[in-house]
Amino acid sequence: MPGQLAGRVALVTGAASGIGRAIALRFAREGAKVAVVDINLDGAKKVAKEIKGLKSKAIAIECDVSQEKQVEQAVEKTQEQLGNIGILVNNAGFAGGCFIADLATEEWRKMFGVHCDGMFFFSRAVIKCMEKGDRIINISSMDGIQGQVFSTHYAAAKGAVIAFTTSLALELAPRGITVNSIAPGVIRTLMGEMLVEVAPSDFTNEIPALRWGMPEDIAETALFLASPGASYVTGQTILVDGGITLANPVNRFTAKLMGLP
Numbered sequence: 001m002p003g004q005l006a007g008r009v010a011l012v013t014g015a016a017s018g019i020g021r022a023i024a025l026r027f028a029r030e031g032a033k034v035a036v037v038d039i040n041l042d043g044a045k046k047v048a049k050e051i052k053g054l055k056s057k058a059i060a061i062e063c064d065v066s067q068e069k070q071v072e073q074a075v076e077k078t079q080e081q082l083g084n085i086g087i088l089v090n091n092a093g094f095a096g097g098c099f100i101a102d103l104a105t106e107e108w109r110k111m112f113g114v115h116c117d118g119m120f121f122f123s124r125a126v127i128k129c130m131e132k133g134d135r136i137i138n139i140s141s142m143d144g145i146q147g148q149v150f151s152t153h154y155a156a157a158k159g160a161v162i163a164f165t166t167s168l169a170l171e172l173a174p175r176g177i178t179v180n181s182i183a184p185g186v187i188r189t190l191m192g193e194m195l196v197e198v199a200p201s202d203f204t205n206e207i208p209a210l211r212w213g214m215p216e217d218i219a220e221t222a223l224f225l226a227s228p229g230a231s232y233v234t235g236q237t238i239l240v241d242g243g244i245t246l247a248n249p250v251n252r253f254t255a256k257l258m259g260l261p
Helices: 018-029 041-053 068-081 105-127 152-175 193-198 215-226 249-257
Strands: 009-013 033-038 058-062 087-090 135-139 178-184 237-240
Touching (some): 009 018, 009 068, 009 105, 018 215, 033 041, 041 058, 058 068, 068 105, 087 215, 105 135, 105 152, 135 152, 135 215, 152 237, 178 215, 215 237
Parallel strands (some): 009 033, 009 087, 087 135
C-alpha cells in the first residue's frame, strides 16, 4: 500500500550505506520524512539526496552514536527540521573478528558503545516525545541468537540488542509504542562482504533460500514493523536469514577458517 508512512518522521542510524540506506530509502518511498544519521556525513548526504529525488524530505546528520551529546543533538535537529520522531531505527554498527584472548579492552568497549550505548541513547531521547502508534526497530543479528566463532564481542553486543528490545517493549506497550528487532543473516553489504569474499563458491547451497541476503530484504521487514499493520507485534526478534540458522553453516565455515576442529 503506497504511502503507508505518509506524514511520519523516521530517524535511521547507520543510514549512509548498506541496510540503513535501504531502510531509509524504503521508508521514503512510503512517504516518510527521513533523518539520515551516520558518522560518515558525505555518505549520509548522498542518501538524503537520493531521498529528495524520490520527492520526499530528508536531512543528513553526522553523529557518532556512542557519544551521548551527539545523539541528543541529532534528535533535536531532526525534531526542529522534520518534526516529532515517530519511527526510530537503531541500525548503526560494525563487525570485527578476534579471539577473546587477543581482544583489546578498547575494542570490546567500542563494540558495545556503538551497538548498545547508541541504541540506549537514541531510544531514551526519542521515547520522551513518542506517542501511541510510534515504533522503535533495532537491528540485531543472527549471531546475537546463535553466537559466532571468532566474533564473541559482536555476538554479545547483538544479543544485548535483543534483550534491550524485549525489555523496552514491555515498558512501552501500555503507551501503544512497539519495539522490535530484526536479526539479519549474511547480507551483501560492505560488512557482509567480508564473509562472502572468503566463502567457498558453493556456500550458498548450504543456505535453504539458495542465495545471499540483500539490504532490501531487511528493509521490507523494517517497513512492515513500522507500518500500521504491525500494531500488535512487539518485543519480537524476526530472523531474516533465508533459513541459514536452521542449517547453521556459518559457524562451521568460520570455525574451519580459523583452523578449529
